[in-house]
Amino acid sequence: MIEPVSTQGEKTDEIVKNVKFKVLRFDRDTIPSPRVDSFDVPVKKGMTVLDALQYIKENLDSTLSWRFSCRMGVCGSCGMFINGFPRLACNTQVLELEADVVDLKPLPNFDTIKDLVPDLAVLFEKHRSVRPFTLRKDIAELDNPSGEFFQTTDELQRYLQFAYCIKCGLCMAACPTVATDRRYLGPQALTQAHRYNMDSRDEGRDERKDEALGTHGVFRCHFAGACSEACPKGVDPAFAIQLMKRDALKASFGLLRKKKAAPLAPKVTSGKRMEGVPDAPKRTV
Amino acid sequence: MRTRESTLWTWHLVAGAVILVLLGIHMFIMHLADFFGTVQGDVLEFSSVMERSLDATFAVMYVVLLAAALYHGLYGLRNIIFELSISERAERVISVLLVLAGVALFLVGAYGTLAVHSAQAGV
Amino acid sequence: MQGSEFKKNRLGLMGWLSGGRYGVERYAYTLHRLTGLAILAYFILHIFVTSARVLGEEAWNTVMGFLNSPAFKVGEFLVYLAFAYHALNGIRLVLTELGFFLGTPCQPVFPYSNSVKRQRPVLVVVMIVAAVVVLLGGVDFLRAFPGE
Ligand code: HEM
Ligand code: SF4
Ligand code: FES
Numbered sequence: 001m002i003e004p005v006s007t008q009g010e011k012t013d014e015i016v017k018n019v020k021f022k023v024l025r026f027d028r029d030t031i032p033s034p035r036v037d038s039f040d041v042p043v044k045k046g047m048t049v050l051d052a053l054q055y056i057k058e059n060l061d062s063t064l065s066w067r068f069s070c071r072m073g074v075c076g077s078c079g080m081f082i083n084g085f086p087r088l089a090c091n092t093q094v095l096e097l098e099a100d101v102v103d104l105k106p107l108p109n110f111d112t113i114k115d116l117v118p119d120l121a122v123l124f125e126k127h128r129s130v131r132p133f134t135l136r137k138d139i140a141e142l143d144n145p146s147g148e149f150f151q152t153t154d155e156l157q158r159y160l161q162f163a164y165c166i167k168c169g170l171c172m173a174a175c176p177t178v179a180t181d182r183r184y185l186g187p188q189a190l191t192q193a194h195r196y197n198m199d200s201r202d203e204g205r206d207e208r209k210d211e212a213l214g215t216h217g218v219f220r221c222h223f224a225g226a227c228s229e230a231c232p233k234g235v236d237p238a239f240a241i242q243l244m245k246r247d248a249l250k251a252s253f254g255l256l257r258k259k260k261a262a263p264l265a266p267k268v269t270s271g272k273r274m275e276g277v278p279d280a281p282k283r284t285v
Numbered sequence: 286m287r288t289r290e291s292t293l294w295t296w297h298l299v300a301g302a303v304i305l306v307l308l309g310i311h312m313f314i315m316h317l318a319d320f321f322g323t324v325q326g327d328v329l330e331f332s333s334v335m336e337r338s339l340d341a342t343f344a345v346m347y348v349v350l351l352a353a354a355l356y357h358g359l360y361g362l363r364n365i366i367f368e369l370s371i372s373e374r375a376e377r378v379i380s381v382l383l384v385l386a387g388v389a390l391f392l393v394g395a396y397g398t399l400a401v402h403s404a405q406a407g408v
Numbered sequence: 409m410q411g412s413e414f415k416k417n418r419l420g421l422m423g424w425l426s427g428g429r430y431g432v433e434r435y436a437y438t439l440h441r442l443t444g445l446a447i448l449a450y451f452i453l454h455i456f457v458t459s460a461r462v463l464g465e466e467a468w469n470t471v472m473g474f475l476n477s478p479a480f481k482v483g484e485f486l487v488y489l490a491f492a493y494h495a496l497n498g499i500r501l502v503l504t505e506l507g508f509f510l511g512t513p514c515q516p517v518f519p520y521s522n523s524v525k526r527q528r529p530v531l532v533v534v535m536i537v538a539a540v541v542v543l544l545g546g547v548d549f550l551r552a553f554p555g556e
Contacts, residue, residue: 085429112417161513174430176437179423181368198513205286213288215376220368222440223504225433225524234516239523245294246507251286252295298505301498312491316548329472331465338461351455358448365441390455397459 066116076168081105086170130193135204162195171227187227187237194240300357443490496538
């Protein structure tokens, strides 16, 4: 787990130490057999691994490749294997690693496109396969919404945590089953199946079961727990998977309660809108 | 929310719980009863073994344990093999082979436990 | 798409066997798997060995005499160790896989907690019980050696 590092009130532009970055290099065409390149990076307080890579690209080797976008732990692009642990480069400060040598490798359990760039396409395919969206029988209402579906705060809590997933794939890199089983949906997709199964507005549990409870679904998980340790967003995928197993066992004995999709929330008919609050914008779809 | 796999897995878990109780008793008798002084003498003496075989309670317990442990163990093995990225065809073949192995081992074990029983009863 | 073997970058069986820098549960997983396989192998052998009783007292004594060697006794004790671990860790797995001791889902607030950490005390407790079971059994096995 990542512990918070406080740099508040401290001078941050001073170089604290030089750290050697050992970066795995691979390219299908130019570096077909991977090699390790070393770079010395002067590290300042608060500098992230992403910053260090930027420094290397600007000053030492412009051919180095990695993927990033948001640089603030939101987009899920920059997952890599940092000192033997899957982390987000932008969410990991170099000094927090407490090491003079930092090993950078592409995320394991994914194909490598180049250097530190994993091919996350399989992750998105698996994610898609569990139908990660609200499935309901009232198609007409979905196509042409007339209001909001009712949901209590308690109902929200049952899935909110699992909705924080940024599809970074760190959990997949940590999972021992993903290491060998190509067809295993893995912690990311299974957690999303659970996230929608638990949503009070959804009634697609049975439409997801063939994937989620299939031969390469939740039962390939043996609670090694590494996914939850690696997840940078506190999604706790192992938790979602065990909860889904519990529901599966209940269903085996006919004990799983039937789910009725949340109804439309009652229209507000009385009361007055506050002064200065404009009308909702016109629908675009 | 039921699938074939979820049913198989449920039985794996239930079998684990059954084994825990029955194998617990078995282990207690074979390794710890002497220690606690509840059983005297050598539990592996032929007469002692036969005495248990002929006791209906023990015989039933053994056969149930045999079935549960075979199911649990072979499903566990199937789990492990299925995680090796084999083809769906190979998965089906493995499943069939494991069922056949399970049935064969069950027959051997059940015969070993019950044959003495029926022979004695017939006398 | 052609490329070197590296392109795949799968951990493969190393992913099963090496817990890496993750939590103790990932090591527990490896051990559970290995002990499960060991017990299964022993169990299949056990079915045949104990079936020797149908062949009568003489056959039984021959088989038991054969199995009474120190090598077999040590092997048997290893299986006993495997059983103690597998059974006790199995209790933990049954409980956690059914959602016990994992806490309740809640909005993640940094620094995050997780279900794996929350159930860790259960792992400690079952391992202590396993150690007691091993110690009790150990006394019994030591008595099997002549001179004890
Ligand atoms: C003493 C009572 C036992 C309990 C409570 C127990 C419990 C369990 C549980 C809960 C699992 C599933 C773990 C997971 O989700 O991966 C499991 C797996 C397994 N068990 Fe047992 N078990 C017991 C006895 C046995 C016996 C006697 C055998 C051998 C015949 C055995 C062989 C296996 C195997 C091969 C696996 C699969 C391991 C894996 O997938 O990693 N178990 N056991
Ligand atoms: S569950 Fe966590 S580790 Fe896995 S993809 Fe989502 S955010 Fe990343
Ligand atoms: S760059 Fe977006 S998560 Fe790191």
